[in-house]
Amino acid sequence: MLQITELSKTLGSFALKGVSLSIADGEYFIILGPTGAGKTILLETIAGIHAPDAGSITMDGHEISRMEPKERGVGMVYQDYMLFPHLTVEENIGFGLKQRSIDPAAIRKQVGEAAEMLGIGHLLERYPGTLSGGEQQRAAIARALVIKPRILLLDEPLSALDVTTRERLRRELVLIHRRTKITIIHITHHFEDLFALAERAAVMQNGTVVQVGTPEEIFKRPHTEFIANFTGMENLIRGISTVHDTEASIDLGRITVTALTDIEGEVVVGIRPEEVIISAGPIASGARNSYRGVITDIRPNGMFSWVTIDIGEPLTGVLTPQSLATMNLAVGENVYATFKASAVHVFAA
Structure with a gap:
């Protein structure tokens, strides 16, 4: 038209x-x-x-x-x-x-x-x-x-x-x-x-x-x-990507993540907060990326809270107030952050 x-x-x-x-x-x-x-x-x-x-x-x-x-x-x-x-x-x-x-x-x-x-x-x-x-x-x-x-x-x-x-x-x-x-x-x-x-x-x-x-x-x-960044991905981290067949290992400095990409070399990794599963202990999951870390910040935002975890890199996820209360989570607590390889967005730097 x-x-x-x-x-x-x-x-x-x-x-x-x-x-x-x-x-x-x-x-x-x-x-x-x-x-x-x-x-x-x-x-x-x-x-x-x-x-x-x-x-x-x-x-x-x-x-x-x-x-x-x-x-x-x-x-x-x-x-x-x-x-x-x-x-x-x-x-x-x-x-x-x-x-x-x-x-x-x-x-x-x-x-x-x-x-x-x-x-x-x-x-x-x-x-x-x-x-x-x-x-x-x-x-x-x-x-x-x-x-x-x-x-x-x-x-x-x-x-x-x-x-x-x-x-x-x-x-x-x-x-x-x-x-x-x-x-x-x-x-x-x-x-x-x-x-x-x-x-x-x-x-x-x-x-x-x-x-x-x-x-x-x-x-x-x-x-x-x-x-x-403009659409609120929140977690954007620079690293080096090495491709193996249909997936890549991306060195972010203190941790390595697995992603589904064919982009090699200097990259920016993006992970949406809603794709990050936060749990008090390890979970049974097919997700390729799971890290133990410590909560460094909790920011209430109405119906949910932004939870930042130091897993070697700062990573932000979201939880409802009910989930925070059920798991009794607070700043300084140890938790696990888990996300799928398909949740890792990779951009050439």
Whole structure:
């Protein structure tokens, strides 16, 4: 439905470099990356705010790279809402329809339907300054949807919201997508948004796309150390890899781990905390890596705790408070840390 091919754009000292993406009709697609990765510039180039220096954008097989923004069939929502403060919520939502000279009665009907879908039908006579952040964001989304765009572009729509409102709006975005079947491109630096919303995603770094895949592929099989670190792998350790047939022994200095990789030489090893089994004693397991160590830190974090163990290298795993209490674990206690060879991600250094 949307094809981006070798797209490049330089703005000041920053440049998008050869970005290529294919996005399916009706897909919820997330573009993930840190601040400064180029996500917003890419989104604004799709919307027509910037003209590309090179490359092309096609929608439904038609080249749109040089079209005016209003001709592209694109709706865009920014993280700071960009509502007109002097207009009511109803007038804000209907602004795009009014610009198109739609009949006032039809505007009222369509605005009412969009507002009800977003749960703000009771706020139509209010002004943006009297709304909460979540209510303002719903009004901004309604304004973008009411024009019935082919693509909805969301620029960090949840970043300015508190945790509770962010989670509620995530659920509402899922329902909106399910109901409208609209193609959505959503940029974010919160990797938690991947599993809540995305069917597929792209990770950006320094103006380029470094991985495209399902949330599970990006989370469990990151292509680079940067992606592993950005998606919370936590345990990243440098070492030397020696390959034997289908597996490798990786010398991390004070310990050696077994991994399923064909990468040799200087590497970075990554192990997700949730892949580490922490036990008070040795366990019967087919896992190739098991080490005795001492707990050096326990960091409570709501429903679970981060537990750091010195096994020759610091290794962090996760346990529920109930597991900590059942095993009577505390800083200074000896434990075992166990993980499979398949849980060891290996990146060339």
